[in-house]
Amino acid sequence: MEELTIFLSKSLLSWLAIQVCLALVFLFYLHLSQRSSLPDEQLPKTAVILSLRGADPFLSECLRSLLAQNYPQYNLKLVVDSQTDPAWQIAHDTVNQLGATNVELNYLRVIRHNCSLKCSALLQVVSELDNSYEVVAFVDGDTVVHPNWLRELVSPLSNPKIGATTGNRWYVPTGKYWGSLVRYAGNVSTVVQMFLFGIPWGGTLAVKTEVLRHTGMLEMWGKVLNEDLMMHKVLKKHGMQIKFVPSLIMVNREECDLLGLIDHLKRLFLYSRLYHPQWIAIVGDLVSSILFPTTAIVLLLISLWFEQWELTNQLFRSYSIYTLGLLLIMLMLELGIRPVIVAQGLPITKLSPGAVLKMAIAIPLTQWVYGLAMLSSLLRSTVKWRGAIYRVQGPWNIRLIEYQAYDFLDQPVDSKISL
Numbered sequence: 001m002e003e004l005t006i007f008l009s010k011s012l013l014s015w016l017a018i019q020v021c022l023a024l025v026f027l028f029y030l031h032l033s034q035r036s037s038l039p040d041e042q043l044p045k046t047a048v049i050l051s052l053r054g055a056d057p058f059l060s061e062c063l064r065s066l067l068a069q070n071y072p073q074y075n076l077k078l079v080v081d082s083q084t085d086p087a088w089q090i091a092h093d094t095v096n097q098l099g100a101t102n103v104e105l106n107y108l109r110v111i112r113h114n115c116s117l118k119c120s121a122l123l124q125v126v127s128e129l130d131n132s133y134e135v136v137a138f139v140d141g142d143t144v145v146h147p148n149w150l151r152e153l154v155s156p157l158s159n160p161k162i163g164a165t166t167g168n169r170w171y172v173p174t175g176k177y178w179g180s181l182v183r184y185a186g187n188v189s190t191v192v193q194m195f196l197f198g199i200p201w202g203g204t205l206a207v208k209t210e211v212l213r214h215t216g217m218l219e220m221w222g223k224v225l226n227e228d229l230m231m232h233k234v235l236k237k238h239g240m241q242i243k244f245v246p247s248l249i250m251v252n253r254e255e256c257d258l259l260g261l262i263d264h265l266k267r268l269f270l271y272s273r274l275y276h277p278q279w280i281a282i283v284g285d286l287v288s289s290i291l292f293p294t295t296a297i298v299l300l301l302i303s304l305w306f307e308q309w310e311l312t313n314q315l316f317r318s319y320s321i322y323t324l325g326l327l328l329i330m331l332m333l334e335l336g337i338r339p340v341i342v343a344q345g346l347p348i349t350k351l352s353p354g355a356v357l358k359m360a361i362a363i364p365l366t367q368w369v370y371g372l373a374m375l376s377s378l379l380r381s382t383v384k385w386r387g388a389i390y391r392v393q394g395p396w397n398i399r400l401i402e403y404q405a406y407d408f409l410d411q412p413v414d415s416k417i418s419l
Contacts, residue, residue, distance in 0.1 A: 001299065005311050008296050009318035015288045016325040019189075023329050026192045027336040030246045036155045037148070044134035045073040046154055046206070051108075051121030053081035053386050054406045054419045055090050056141035057254050063094045066139065067103060071150040074137075076103040079121040082405040083107050087141070112222065113400040117388055119221040126212060133209055138227075140203035142418065143169070143250050146344040153206045156243045163211045163240030164231060167204035167248025168194060170337055173330075174355050177417075179256040181362040182369050186265075188330050193285065195244050197278050198236075202228035204248050211240065223396050225383065229275035236277075249340050254418040258369065264418075265373035267383055274395040283374075290371040293322060293364065327360050386410070386419055 048066060056062065066076050080088045088107070095103050112120040126136060135154050139145065156165050168191050171184040194201065205228060212218055215238050221227055235242055256264070272282055296319045303311040331351070338348055382401070383390050387410055389402035412419070 001303070001308075002311060005299060005303075005314055008292060008299065009314055011288075011292050012296060012318050012322040015292065016322050019329060020325065022192055022196060023333055026195050027333065029195070029244075030336055030340070033246045035152060035247055036245075037151055038155045038158060040072045042158065043072055043151065043154060044157075045132050046071070046135040046137055046150065047075055047077055047125065047129055047133045048137045048139060048150065049077045049079070049122060049125045050139050050141060051079045051081075051118050052087040052091065052141050053085060053117060053388075054141075055086040055411060056419055057416050058144055059087060059090050059141050060094050061144045062139075062141055063091060064098065065145045065147075065149070067095075067098055067100045068147055069145075069150045070147045071154075074102065074150055076100075077125045078103065078105045079125060080105070080107050081117060081121075085406045086408050086411060087406075111400070111403060114223050114398055115221060115400075116225050116227070116385070116390070116398070117400075117403075119224060119227050122227060123218060123221055126209075126218060129209065135206055136209055136212060137206040138202055138204075142252055142254060143203045145204070145250065146346075149204070149248065149250075150206075152245055152247050153204065156245065157206060157208055159243075161239075161241055162243045163215075163235040163238070164200055164205060164207045164242045165245055165248075166200035166206075166242060167245055167250055168201045169203055169252050170249050170341075172251065172253050172349050173334060173351065173359060174349055175255050177255050177257045178362070178365065179258040179261040180254075181358055182258065182366045183256050183261050183264075185330065185359065185362045185366040186370055188333050189285075189289070191249075192333070193282070197276075197281070198232050198242050198244075199276070200228045200231050200242050204250055207231075211235070211238075220396075223398060224275065225390060225392065225398050226271040226275050229271055230277075233277045246340060247343065249337060251341055251344070251346055253416075255414065255416045256418050260418065262369060262373050262376075263384075265370060266377045266380060267385060269374050269377035270380055270383055270392065273377065274392070286370065286374055290367045290374075293319060293367055294371070296322075297364070323360065323363050326363050327356070330359060331356070 078091050080091060091105055095105060108121050135157060137150060137153055153165050156162050171187050173184045215234050217234055232242060273279055276282060296315055300312060300315040341348060381392055383392060387404060387406055391399045391401050
């Protein structure tokens, strides 16, 4: 047991050092990256696609922000799952209130049974675009963007080596649900990982139209469950890059309970297992982040039971240093992201001593929740998303086995809870 204790202590501290280095790389990129913004006459005509099933908590604000872009030529293409969907009325009313003329509101006319509903919606819009659209941008209903969002998203595509641009989601580190804090803690790590692996986020993503049509990506979307994870591999195969744009880190202020979060994570882990180009690296990261500290806690309790005080002290010290180090990484990244949030004109969330204490408690809780979700995802052959159920027999073998229109009764009781 003594040798195992020494091994665990060294492993925890070594893994902490690696995570500190990765976080610093990310922060240096944020600090050194310069905003790229083309003049109006050089900005290509762009289609912004938003597919909706259910009314996200801040959907009205999302639509208003998308229709107030500092961009000369763009059209918002809305595809709602059905005309009885609660999102339909919100979208219809918002567009009418604003008197917007650069928006098209449609419902999903063809429900494909061998891909996700979102992929069906994206394919419906892209197939109807004329050749004047040089760029297609994608956004999610939980994303409230700033006025220069589209300009900053599209401008880097002027570089012929860049096939797509993306941002990422940043959750607020406070909330009344523990699920919100656990989601925040996990997302801090995920944002760094996605940057390092070059993985795009479908909630803020732009792709050259010719890239979509000439790389076979549209054909792939017709038989997959997730549209963004596989893009890295496709673009790399064609000699193109995905550029992460720091100014497009979008704040998400929705809430989340633990049960809802676990279901969400199960889907994400399943998507990653199917389409992430570095799935083995993700598994290695999870094992290091979950197995090592959890084993240390178990050994700590065993050594306490058998009154092995020296081992208890060593394990407690190593685990405490590791957990405190993770908390400092979270705070370091939170402070590093804040200039981006301020530049978007958004208020900064104050970190009270109580909130910081909750963040510290959320660290081991995050490890256990993520571990449970990952193990559960390995055994799944079906996935449920907003009432639609898919059978998954492989990355390219997807079947929609149960579908019904989303209903007002499906909306959460708490209007701020993520769908």
